Amino acid sequence: MTKSSLKDCTGLHVVAQTPFRADGALDLDSIDTLSAFYYGHGARGLTVLGVSGEQGKLTPDECIATAARFIAAANGHRIIVGVSSPSLAQLVTVTQHVMAEGADAVMICPPRGTQTDDDLMRYFDEVFARIGNTPTVLQDFPVHSGVKMSPSLIRRLVEAFPQIGVIKEEDLPSITKITKLREELGTNVRILTGNNGLYLPQELARGADGPMAGFSFPEMLSGVDDLMRNGDREGAHDLFDRYLPLLRYEAQGEWGIAIRKEVMRQRGAMECAALRAPGPVLTALDRAEIRSMIDRMGLEFKFDNRSAA
């Protein structure tokens, strides 16, 4: 893998959870298990410190330490680090540190309030004046950021800033936006999808290059992607539909992340399922609900770390 390039950035890139201890401290050791879990289930790379990686709850120092540990455990896989911040200085500092640690790329979502096409161009002018040639994933996620980017503006950005090699597309309906982006951008840029994978088969059919999402059964995400790539559309849908009840259940914002971490803990991916406070805490009722859903699905549950790549 050419570290400096996002040209071949296709296939599953899991948006990784960040593991914490019960007291809220970072659990760096679990990153090794977690990485093995992701790679053992088909991830070609990881996006660490995304929204569902609880990036917003960390200090910059913690961000750098977390990314460094994922990089150390990458074992040849691509590591993309979320560095979005209302503070450009913080974005730049974290970028410099994680690239120095060996990250492959950063992911940036423009900050709330960047609201006209010209303001967006200027924002990335400022960004790239500071981070230079750093390979970059542009995150299009208006529900979270409040920033809307039209397909024509995204083309302007991609043309002005060749550092942008991937669009993480999660502006709803992502399905139709991917169609429009493919018309605007051709195939020079990779488009990966988000939104917890909830529209994955259709997104892939419309030209996406793979999922960049999180799910407690990443083998579904990679499996659907492989099947679609091999032209087995029916097989892809069958696989997707089998997991859909749980996928939909996890797609409930921060509370869904709590669910996802709990399932992943039960699967052996990490020690402790806690989100860093303040955040949702699962009740006995929630846990019973999870258990009932898993049982219904009849899924192969336990992950054996020893079998991971």
Added chain:
Amino acid sequence: MTKSSLKDCTGLHVVAQTPFRADGALDLDSIDTLSAFYYGHGARGLTVLGVSGEQGKLTPDECIATAARFIAAANGHRIIVGVSSPSLAQLVTVTQHVMAEGADAVMICPPRGTQTDDDLMRYFDEVFARIGNTPTVLQDFPVHSGVKMSPSLIRRLVEAFPQIGVIKEEDLPSITKITKLREELGTNVRILTGNNGLYLPQELARGADGPMAGFSFPEMLSGVDDLMRNGDREGAHDLFDRYLPLLRYEAQGEWGIAIRKEVMRQRGAMECAALRAPGPVLTALDRAEIRSMIDRMGLEFKFDNRSAA
């Protein structure tokens, strides 16, 4: 049915589409077919002029005409009319007219910017000073309205304003909020759910009294509700899961409404699937995608209006 009461407001209340002609004019005639479609698939009542009923695109006169036609076609079913507006005068005028026409209740979501508990109490003070004893559904839908209401505030509202007989709960995760609301409110108030029914089995298990949502196959919504009511949880989940791929596909904001209307048109529920402009317009690709999904599901598709109740 006691017109003046929401006490027995349980079971499926479909959030109804508003039918338009291709040129954007109201298609009042289709309201009769549409009503038959809903009632023929298990709706005990309708909520007309909700968000997905495109209320925000109508003038007050059009709102009144639309509601009046649904009321005329109600055939003993309950009609709840969405009257939310940034203008209190408009809310009051429409309420007075539709109640005079024979509506059973109105639904109100507090307007954007009503942001503290005290402001919310004051807002409903002003509302009920003007609409008196009108039975009211309180809509809790922060993703759309920007207004957050805590369980304790909802209890204050329910205690202060006995007109509020139903909470339409769609603050995500609605699942846990329903649990909290049941703890706060007991069983004196009905809780119906929204969010396109995407979490319906869990919501019912946690104490909701039925769905208040839209879907192109309302027989699934009523069917799941009936099965849960009869204690057949597995059956309910089986039914729900069968439709989930399409349910999820329709849950894509205004574009999802365009999908829903197209499916419903194909099922014979109305003449024309157009949303009032400005709004999404389906492409050939979109239509093919819908067709492929319906085919996969192997659903009984066509609705025979003659068999409707």
Added chain:
Amino acid sequence: MTKSSLKDCTGLHVVAQTPFRADGALDLDSIDTLSAFYYGHGARGLTVLGVSGEQGKLTPDECIATAARFIAAANGHRIIVGVSSPSLAQLVTVTQHVMAEGADAVMICPPRGTQTDDDLMRYFDEVFARIGNTPTVLQDFPVHSGVKMSPSLIRRLVEAFPQIGVIKEEDLPSITKITKLREELGTNVRILTGNNGLYLPQELARGADGPMAGFSFPEMLSGVDDLMRNGDREGAHDLFDRYLPLLRYEAQGEWGIAIRKEVMRQRGAMECAALRAPGPVLTALDRAEIRSMIDRMGLEFKFDNRSAA
């Protein structure tokens, strides 16, 4: 005055208050007195049903009735009617009615959520497909609307839609935006200013064509405009500074409107100072504060309607 043109739309256009009775009913009769007050203090025209005209609290019927009465009392002055609405149908209906009544132009601020340059172009495509050649004031007021428009986008709009003859510019800092707009637009378009006139001398010096604002002493707004037009910059500043303590006091959102209406009532401009509820209600302390400010300023207070044009 050519009714159909905004080319000569310069000088003071007061953003008019809407008079209500104590019970919240429209006080249409006071519109005659109020119009005389405005024209007697230098207004060349009025913008009725703007934000501070409490447009958002009226029904469309009330909007039309209010505009009609201002038009009847116009006496050769220009009447611009605010028609902004989240509902395009409502915007169109009110536009058609008020233009039929004899309004000179409408004012439109794009609705919340219209967030990319392309979306803004599309929005006005939809608008002008419906209201045709109606002369239009484009309101640029992001603090209120949440919509940001860059100078280059405003040029695109002005070039695509010659109906737009005036920009009401109140994006802070309006001072520098006026400079940029003049560079983009040349002098083909009129630029009037808002923000309660709080930056009027600087705005005029940078190329604005006059104020479109409200103040309880409109003679200051017209006076500053006249002095600047005649090249007496020092005189303009002296006049402005004399009224500034009160001007600043009135520039406090909706509460400032309550102040303004109370001062105008005391000056004989209308019968009752009430805002339509829900809205702020002045206390004895507030009234004493106003009185003390007026006394300090030593202003000629009473307006003699008989001397009005």
Added chain:
Amino acid sequence: MTKSSLKDCTGLHVVAQTPFRADGALDLDSIDTLSAFYYGHGARGLTVLGVSGEQGKLTPDECIATAARFIAAANGHRIIVGVSSPSLAQLVTVTQHVMAEGADAVMICPPRGTQTDDDLMRYFDEVFARIGNTPTVLQDFPVHSGVKMSPSLIRRLVEAFPQIGVIKEEDLPSITKITKLREELGTNVRILTGNNGLYLPQELARGADGPMAGFSFPEMLSGVDDLMRNGDREGAHDLFDRYLPLLRYEAQGEWGIAIRKEVMRQRGAMECAALRAPGPVLTALDRAEIRSMIDRMGLEFKFDNRSAA
């Protein structure tokens, strides 16, 4: 001065600018000059790293370094450090460091999205569980934060968390909110005001304990406060009105901060007027406008650092 207490926190507390070099690096050396400038013009203390201190553009390390330098230059004056952050971990880390450096208190504005009374109580539960007895200024600034707090909620907060010794009140109209807060809170809590001091005389008359604001002529802010304290209301208004044209000119958001820094640079308060990029950059026209305003006001301009306390 008792370091641990905010009980006597009255009088002018300037919201301090953060000085940068032209290249955007922190200019820590200018903090000494700047501190002398503030104290020489009547400041009893400083609030560093507020919104207009460009806190949002710094990394946590830079925040700590900046605060430490202000603390080193405090010379017995009170130093309050703005620590608000969407990241609670960052808030806590910065709080611990600056309190260890010798800060007197921190200032906290709840983060965007904290929207119900219960959520606000929970947020501060989480905060004070981590920062313990740290004396705290609660910032009520909804225009910036999007968070609204009612007077009754502020009382709940003050009663639950005795660490809150000061309310920085800038919810418009701050005038009437101060009246309501005094009714709710009595005189147990200090209320300082913000909004660039634009409503200072009225705010003090209604019970505020002093300004916590920035202005390029802080001697006006301290002077008005002293005169009001001594019962010379007319004198206070006279002094205030004299500076009002410039005060209003500086009250233009981030661009106003650029103006303020330029005037302060000309007065000798710091080396370089630059804001950290991205941010507004003054043009020749802007500078001429400033000059003209200063000339009109006939102000004593130059600050002699040697005379500072």
